[in-house]
Amino acid sequence: MTTTTAAHDDHDHHGPAKGIMRWVLTTNHKDIGTMYLWFSFIMLLTGGVMALIIRAELFQPGMQLIEPEFFNQMTTMHGLIMVFGAIMPAFVGLANWMVPMMVGAPDMALPRMNNLSFWILPFAFGMLLLTLFSEAGAPNFGWTFYAPLSTTYAPSSVTYFIFGVHLMGISSIMGAINIVATILNMRAPGMTYMKMPLFVWTWFITAYLLIAVMPVLAGVVTMMLMDIHFGTSFFNAAGGGDPVLFQHLFWFFGHPEVYIMILPAFGIVSHIIPTFSRKPLFGYSSMVYATASIAFLSFIVWAHHMFTVGLPLVTELFFMYATMVIAIPTGVKVFNWVSTMFQGSLTFETPMLFAIAFVILFTIGGFSGLMLASAPADFQYHDTYFVVAHFHYVLVPGALFAIIAGVYFWLPKWCGNYYDEFLGKLHFWLSFIGVNITFFPMHFIGLAGMPRRIPDYALQFADFNAVASVGAFIFGFSQLLFLYIVIKTIRSGKQATPEVWEGADGLEWTLPSPAPYHSFSEPPQVK
């Protein structure tokens, strides 16, 4: 067995196959990582177009462009596509590219499963998107799909949605298992756990979160499926079921899910800030412990999404305190990043700009999160644009900025060329300004009392909605510049050195640029 495998492997060492079948059949971590990243970028644009449709309708009070029913389909699909189609696959793509290089491995531990876990995704999202063209229309019950709106009262496309969620879940679990297997088994000699780069650490923890909570999501959509088609009443009060049970299950998945979307971002930023400060990361071990604490806490705070459902007083207090505690490890991370920059020798290339914006704007999202944690005040914030502002601050200038920062940071390593620094900085400033014009006013309209997910609003909310819509178009169209920069870098550009950046540190920078098809064929030694 061993000999045949080895003999078979020999054929592969000539490099990638040619044509379309290279991408269909590939088991190479770089090819798969590339496909994940392109897929998530297409989804980002798709979900982005939906966001722009929403913002265009909300530019003025009254219904101008679309009907309320289609508006609900847009908010639902925008959320689902951005969470499951854009942010999560982008992080998996980055993990595919970087984890083997960072731990000194030739490839991922389970390359065939890697291929499968990617190729499920286009089908899952193709099916979800096709519901837009069905007679019943796409899912229209919000990305949180609360029962019974998503069961008894759902359009018939909900069945396709459930199947799509199952597929995404399978893909995520396989991706996570692969990352865990790679990290556990394929680290270079000498790389102990406490020597692992932070991106590897944060993904290691994220992968466990995925394995723990994706089955819960699968369970909850299966219960919906049973309610819709097989006459059960899990979430139907008239049949003895419980609509609140849905929310408990959903958020038991949903809260760890939001950390799944931010922990790898912490990892990326923890590489970029030391590099461009030319100084080691401050408090490495406390960063690792803080990540682990956040992951642990993420399992015991879910009901802070449910403060207004009528939980008993003691339950509310528990979830309020537990949620507030998350501020401590998150604060530790922010303080560590600032201390890393302190007395460094700073330069501000595009990845650094995005990383600094991440720290500042994510912290603002953290502040509004702290405000939301206060249960009494949450009765005023809940389900308003204040919440919309909060989670977009942590997801767009949070998770998305970190992903973009990571792409700029590693792009020279991936394709051997430097990107155009001027265009990169232009992209940063347009994004930075656009994102703040879009989401900052949402704090105001939320506090002033505008509920979320409404297609039309009272006149006092008109001005800031108009501002937010202008910002959304600036931000949205700036991302086309990103596309242009990436394509330009792939085609040409200044030849990158192996180190790429002056302050670079880690195994990935010892490989030539572009990195060889099979990363490390000989395990490197880590001192």
Added chain:
Amino acid sequence: MKIRTWLSLSSIALLLSLSSIVKAEWGVNMTEGVTEISQSIYDLHMLIFWICVGIGVVVFGVMFYVMFKHRKSKGAVAAQFDESVTLEWLWTVIPTIILIAMAVPATKTLVEMYDASDAQVDIKITGYQWKWQYDYLGEDVSFFSNLSTSRDAVYNKEEKGENYLLEVDKEVVIPTGQKVRFLITSNDVIHAWWVPEFAVKKDAIPGYVNESWVNVPVGQEGVYRGQCAELCGVDHGFMPIVVRAVSQSDYANWLDEQRAEKEAAALAALGDYSFDELMTTGAEVYAGRCAACHGQNGEGMGSMFPPMVGSDIVLNDVDKHIDILINGVAGSAMQSFAEQLTDVEIAAVITYERNAWGNDTGDIVTPRDIIDARQ
């Protein structure tokens, strides 16, 4: 060049929208509301807000100092320290103390909010797609409250009024100076009953009865507006809440009026109505209650909401037509209108549907037919 043109265009657009803000009324913060609870929530909100501002000033201040001072272009040489146990302890312990300082007043307020005991007035609130029912327990007063903004205003065919989307056909009336308890539930999907000035927001969940309460101080009589806060389907944005707080004597008079109106409506059902009278009333009822789903001209909407025009039930089966209005259709968005409309209104809207938009059946359904069908 192109980028520059585009940039200047978007900045002009931004300036234009900013200048309109200056003219308009600024609503940028949470309302202080009118009750003790809403005031303490506002205070909590501001406390946390200023704490966050303080932390932000320190953290971002240090960051900007570093970005300015420790630049490589200014000749900064990187120090190589990477750990300080003292610092790590410090920035764990200080935030903990701040959090405790936030949690203590929050706990106190939450305990008060949860104390719905000794209420003097009990109002059961039931959410429907997409309206609210108010039931004054023990008072024999019950009614539905619908959005009264016209569809024409929504679709920009007529001017939007001051309370656009925040006005209803029948306000819920509560007395000031008394503890009013709300018992909140739902008939279909989850809704949330929210009046910002009372700081009352509670989900209306089928199968659950949630509690909340308000005590509007004497002297704060007035109209308070809110909206459904939980996505509940296509017209989620169109089910507002309007509460009128009145003095206790006005409240007692209002209750008497409601009971008198109900008796008058029961008597009216026994009267005789001409075809034209029924058609006129029917058109009004249809526009207010039916058009949102079945279309302004009976054309229906999507696969969920069937058309009225040419429908077999509307053209032929009058008994089934009445039955659907009175009992609703199980497992669909079509509710029972038995409690929502009077006998006259149900008769009128059925007559209207059977004779409008080319459905010229010539059928007349009288209020007496409805009384019979109810039995």
